[in-house]
Structures are given as C-alpha cells and as structure tokens.
Amino acid sequence: MSSFIYGLCAATSAVCAGMLLGAYRQSKYRLLLWSGLCFVGLAANNVVLVLDKVVLPDVDLSSPRLFVALIAMTVLLYGLIWDTE
Numbered sequence: 001m002s003s004f005i006y007g008l009c010a011a012t013s014a015v016c017a018g019m020l021l022g023a024y025r026q027s028k029y030r031l032l033l034w035s036g037l038c039f040v041g042l043a044a045n046n047v048v049l050v051l052d053k054v055v056l057p058d059v060d061l062s063s064p065r066l067f068v069a070l071i072a073m074t075v076l077l078y079g080l081i082w083d084t085e
Contacts, residue, residue: 003054010046013039034079041072 020036
C-alpha cells in the first residue's frame with residue numbers, strides 16, 4: 001500500500017508541475033515558473049523516494065533524496081526573494 005501512496009505523490013507533484021509550467025507559458029508570470037520548477041524537483045524527490053523504499057530497499061538513498069528536495073526548495077526560494085517584477 002505504501003508504494004501506491006509514494007507513486008500517487010510522485011504523480012501529483014508531476015501534474016502540479018505540468019499545470020504550473022503550462023500556466024507560465026500562457027501568462028509569463030515568473031512566480032509560476034519558479035513554482036513549477038520547484039514541483040519538478042519535488043516530483044524527482046518522490047521518484048527517488050520510490051526507488052529508495054520500493055525498488056532498492058537495501059540501498060540508502062536518503063541523502064540524494066534530501067539533496068534533491070533542497071535544490072527544489074532553493075529554486076523556489078530564489079524566485080520568491082530575488083526575482084522581482
């Protein structure tokens with residue numbers, strides 16, 4: 001059951017990323033770009049989670065998973081602080 005939930009989380013993050021980046025293409029509002037890129041990173045984080053917990057349970061992928069999440073949040077933080085319109 002947990003692998004199903006992990007997969008749903010990855011799919012939800014990917015759908016959110018697609019919707020945000022699609023809205024950015026239409027409106028060119030840059031906060032949508034940074035949010036979409038953050039959700040791309042969060043989707044990648046969830047894919048690494050599935051690899052860590054389901055596919056490769058004997059291999060510890062917690063450090064790469066946390067690094068991907070850190071990069072995703074850093075992208076959003078950059079967009080919120082330094083990108084002004």
